[in-house]
Amino acid sequence: MDEGDYTPRVDGGGESNDSDDSDHTPWERPASQAHEDPERTSESTLDDSLDDSVDGADPDPTDDTDPTDPAEDPDPAEDTGSNPTDDVDSEATSLGKGGRDRSSPDVDFDGVVLDNDDDNQGLFDDLLSGEPIFENKEVLRPSYTPHELPHRNDQINRMATILVSALRGETPSNILIYGKTGTGKTASAKFVSQELESTSQKYDVPCEVEYINCEVTDTQYRVLAQLANTFIEKNQAVIADRLEQYESMRADARDDVVDEGAILAGTEFDTLAELDDRIDELEADAEEMEEVPMTGWPTDRVYTTFFDAVDYHERVVVIMLDEIDKLVEKSGDDTLYNLSRMNSELDNSRISIMGISNDLKFTDFLDPRVKSSLGEEEIVFPPYDANQLRDILQHRADIAFKGDALTDDVIPLCAAFAAQEHGDARRALDLLRTAGELAERSQAEIVAEKHVRQAQDKIELDRVVEVVRTLPTQSKIVLFAVILLEKNGVHNINTGEVFNIYKRLCEEIDADVLTQRRVTDLISELDMLGIVNAVVVSKGRYGRTKEMGLSVPVEETEAVLLSDSRLGDIENAQPFVQARFDN
Ligand SMILES: Nc1ncnc2c1ncn2[C@@H]1O[C@H](COP(=O)(O)OP(=O)(O)OP(=O)(O)O)[C@@H](O)[C@H]1O
Ligand SMILES: [Mg+2]
Secondary structure, eight states: OOOTTOOOOOSSSSOOSOGGGGOOOOOOOOGGGTTHHHHHHHHHTHHHHHHHHHHHHSOOTTOOOOTTOGGGOSOGGGGGSSOHHHHHHHHHHHHHTTOOOTTSTTOOHHHHHHHHHHHSOOTTHHHHHSOOSBSOGGGGSTTOOOSOOTTOHHHHHHHHHHHHHHHTTSOOOOEEEEEOTTSSHHHHHHHHHHHHHHHHHHTTOOEEEEEEETTTSOSHHHHHHHHHHHHHHHHHHHHHHHHHHHHHHHHHHHTTSSOHHHHHTTSSOSSHHHHHHHHHHHHHHHHHOOOOOSSOSOHHHHHHHHHHHHTSSOEEEEEEEETHHHHHHHHTTHHHHHHHHGGGTOSSEEEEEEEEESOGGGGGGSOHHHHHHHTTEEEEEOOOOHHHHHHHHHHHHHHHBOTTOBOTTHHHHHHHHHHHTTTOHHHHHHHHHHHHHHHHHTTOSSBOHHHHHHHHHHHHHHHHHHHHHTSOHHHHHHHHHHHHHHHTTOOSEEHHHHHHHHHHHHHHHTOOOOOHHHHHHHHHHHHHTTSEEEEEEEOGGGOEEEEEEEOSOHHHHHHHHHTSTTTGGGGGGHHHHHHHHHO
C-alpha cells in the first residue's frame, strides 16, 4: 500500500512532519478534579470496605454464627486435626452439649455431620436463610449496561443522526461528547455502538465500532497497537472465510463435479488460474499480517501496521475514545492528530472519531487543527435533576430488588442525595445498592430511609478516606496538625497555630519544613478538597488570618493518616502538643 509522503507524528523513533507539533504543553489536571478519581476508586472497592466497616462498626446482633466457636464448627473433620488444644476444646464442648464422645474409636463420621446439621447452623446458613432483598444485584453495578436510558433520548438521537452516515458508506463527522461524571456518556455511547453494529449486520454493510477506554489504554503506542490487532484479527477472519469458499470452488473443479464455467459463473473470476492466484494472494496476506507486540516496536511501524490493517478492505470505522482526556494528559495529542488525518490517506476505508470526556479543559491543550477536527460535532450531557434520577433508579430497582423490598421514600431520597452531587447517576445507583446491602447485612426485611442515610454516610466516608490516603506527605502533616489542635479543643484554628505544630511534627519525623506561605497554600488545597473549612478573618490592625476547622470525622481521618508509614511514629507526638496548651 502506498501511503504517499505522509509521515505520522509519533512519540518516539519516527520522524515528524512538523517539528512544532512535537513540542506539546504538558496537560495538567485541574485541582478540582483531583478528588473525583479517588471517589470513583472507592466506588469500585465499595464491597470490600463495606464488609469491614459494617462488621467493625456495628457487629450484627442477629448474626450468632461465630466461626471461632468450636461448638459451631461447621467442619467436624477439623476435630481430627493435629492441634491438641483444638481437640480438647471441641471435645469438651461436644460432650458438654450431650454430643457423642469423638475420641471413641468407632466414631461414625457421617453421623457427626448429620447431627451437626440438625443442631447447629453452619457459617453461611444464617446468611442464606434470610429472604434476600435483591433479585439481581448486578443490575446496580457500574459494569451493567442498561437496555433503556431514560432522559438521554436527545443525546442518543443526535449521536445516531450523525453516525447513520456510516451505514450509508459515508464518513460520519467526528463527535466530541462531554458532560460531568455519571451523566450517562459511556452508557449512551455503548448503547449506540451496539445498535450501530447490529444494524450494520442486519443490512450487511461494512461498518464497525471500536471502543477504547483511554484510562486503561493511555499511550499512542497502546491505542494504535490495540486497534491494529483488532483489525488484524478481523481481517484474518474475513480471509479465512473467503479461503474456505474459494477452496471449496477449487475442490469442486478438481473433482469435476461441475464444469469450470458453472463454478465460476457469477464470481469475479474468469478462469481457474485467476481463482488460484487469488487463493495464493489471500494466503500470503494472512501470512504477512503480524500482530503488534504490546511494547517494543517503533511507533511509526505500529501506525503503518494499523493503517494497512484498517485499509485492508472497504469499511467505515467509528473509533470511540472514552476518557479521551486521560490519553491527552498522559501522551499529548499525537494519537488524535494522526487518527484525524488518516482519511485523506486511506484508499478503502474511512474512520471517524468519537471522543468522550468529563473534562472539557483538555481541548485547551490540543493542536488547533486537532481541536477543530475532533469537535466537528459536540454533544453535551447535562447533569440529571432529582426527578430524572428517580426515573433512572426506578427502572433499575424494578429489576434489581424483590417486589416490595423498598419503602416509598428510598428512591426519592437516593435521587435527592445524588442530585446534590451534581446529578450523578453513578452515585445514585451506588447509594441504592449500598442501602440494599446495609439492609441485607442487618437482616432487615425491607430497605428503609435509614439505610439510605447510612449508605450516604458510608460512601462519603469512603471518599474522605481515599482522598486523605492519597494526599502528599506534606499535606498529611499539615492536616495532622489541624487534627491535633482540634482534638485539644482549639476552635477557629489559625494558620500560625497550624504552622507551629506542623514544624514540630516535621522535626519529629525528620521531614523538610516548608515555609509558612507554602503551608498556607496547602491549607487552601485541603479546603478545596473539602477536608478543612477555612475562612479568612480580619484581625483589624493586625491584618488578616485564616481560621479553619476540620470538615471530616476526626477519628477516621486520624487513623488514615497514621496508617501512612512515614506518619506512623507521630502518634508519640501527642504529649508535646498537650504540653503547649497546658502552659
Ligand atoms: N439515563 C440513564 N439511565 C439508566 N442508567 C444510567 C443513565 N445514565 C447513567 N446511567 C448509569 O449510571 C452509571 C454512570 O453512567 P456512565 O458510566 O455512562 O457515566 P459517564 O457519564 O460515562 O461518567 P464518567 O464521566 O465518570 O465516565 C452507569 O451505571 C450507567 O449505567
Ligand atoms: Mg464514562
